[in-house]
Amino acid sequence: MSKHWTDEDFLNHLYEVGPGDGHLESCLECRARWEQWLKLRRFTLNPPTLDPGLLARQREQILARTQHGESTGRGKRWALAAALAGAVLFALLARAPNLVPSPENDSERMLLSKADAQLADAQLMSDVYHSVYQSEPGAVEAVQGLFEVDP
Amino acid sequence: MGVMAELAAMSNRGATAPVLDFAVWVKAEQPRIFLLCRRMLRDGEEADAATQDVFWKAFKALQNREEGVISDPGRWLTRIAVNTCLDRLRSRRWQFWRKRLEPSEEAWILTMSAVQEPNAEDQIFAAEIERSLAQALSRLSDRQRAVFTLKHYENRTLEEIAEILELDAGTVKAHMSRAVAKLREDLKDLYQAVAKRRTI
Incomplete structure (x- = not known):
């Protein structure tokens, strides 16, 4: 066994x-x-006794729903959700112009790029100047050749 | 076939409840469905709304039904109830701001919902068992809770549960094994408490 x-x-x-x-x-x-x-x-499994009043009210609502279709509560929830979605969309659209570059932004950007270019030119000239007047001949010769003007 | 005709046909085929019309059927099945929803959702207010949804879905399904028979209306309704609860549990995950009932509040609701007569002690004990199990069930996943609730409270076989949940029998058994493993100590305590009370 x-x-x-x-x-x-x-x-x-x-x-x-x-x-x-x-x-x-x-x-x-x-x-x-x-x-x-x-x-x-x-x-x-002895089930708890449910409140008869609660069950009666629940039953009334179930049967009312079968007679009148979907509950208005659900309709209200959908309306609220639609309103909320609309508000979010509106807020997004209101912010949208800030996302697209404006003309002012364009001119600003052009000024900035000009300044950047001038800075880069100045930097190049400075680098060349230092290269020319440094003592290392090998490196200087090639660069110097660029600026020599025939008499 | 209309709702009344379908229900009448169910009645003629020897349905579990004496189905005469929709209202009578609702009255017969409502406490079981409401308890099932409350056990799965662990929230009286939400279970109330879910129960209403269940019967509304059943009504619509019967109304739109053109032909065919429902061999077991009780099981069919249980499937609608379980799916409704699972849908609600899925959507609940996004409702992180919703109010959660404290265990003490749940106990109070359960005790208050019990009629304090004529065997008031039994009722209080039943409410206590219900509260303990409800607390234990909160540790299970949604699927495990559905499987365990159908087995424990509705005494359905695993095959039946598989059919209701439209799952493979092996999957249901796996869910049940995990649920029992998680609840083992709670269940032992529960059965010991019941045995002790029965010997008093």
């Missing part, structure tokens, strides 16, 4: 997750304990 079932085995068997060893068919003692577990389970 196989070992008696533990509480864990009974619990698993109650919820159909094991053990499927057929032990209950052969063991009278475990069979009796199993009957007890089933009784206990039935006792845990």
Whole structure:
């Protein structure tokens, strides 16, 4: 004869997750304990008594809905959602001009790029000047050649 | 086929509840569906709204039904209820600002909803069991909770649950195994408490 079932085995068997060893068919003692577990389970199922007033009101609403179609509550929720979506869209559109470059921004950008170009020219001239007047002849010769004017 | 005709046909085919018309059917199934929704959603107010949605969906489905039979109206309605709850749970994840009931509030609601007569002690104990299980179930995933609720409260087989949830039987068994593993200590405590009370 196989070992008696533990509480864990009974619990698993109650919820159909094991053990499927057929032990209950052969063991009278475990069979009796199993009957007890089933009784206990039935006792845990004793449903709480629901408030009859709550059920009656709920039933009224269900039947009213079947007579008049969708509830107005749901309609109101959709209207609120649509209004909210509209507000968000409006806010986005109101901000949209800031996202597109304005003419002022364009002229500013042109001024900035001009200043950048002037700075780059000055930097180049400065670099060349320093190269020319440095003592290393190899490096100087090539650059100097660029600025020599024939007499 | 109209709603009344469909329900009458269900009644003629020996449906679980004596279905005479939609209102009678609602009255017969409403407490079970409301409890199922409350157990899955863990929120009385949302369960109320979900229960109304369930019967509205059932009504619409019956109204638009052209032919065919519903072999088990109770199971069919359970499937609508579970799917409605799962949809609500999915959308709930985005509602991070929603008010969550404190466990003490839930206990109060459950105790207040129980009629304090004639076996008031049994009712209070039942409410206590319901509260303990509700707390334990909150640790399960949505699917695990659906599987466990259908097994524990509705005593459905795993095959039936697989059919209701439109899942593979092996998947349902895996969900159930994980649920039982998570709840093992709570369930042991629960059954011990019940056994103790029954011997008093």
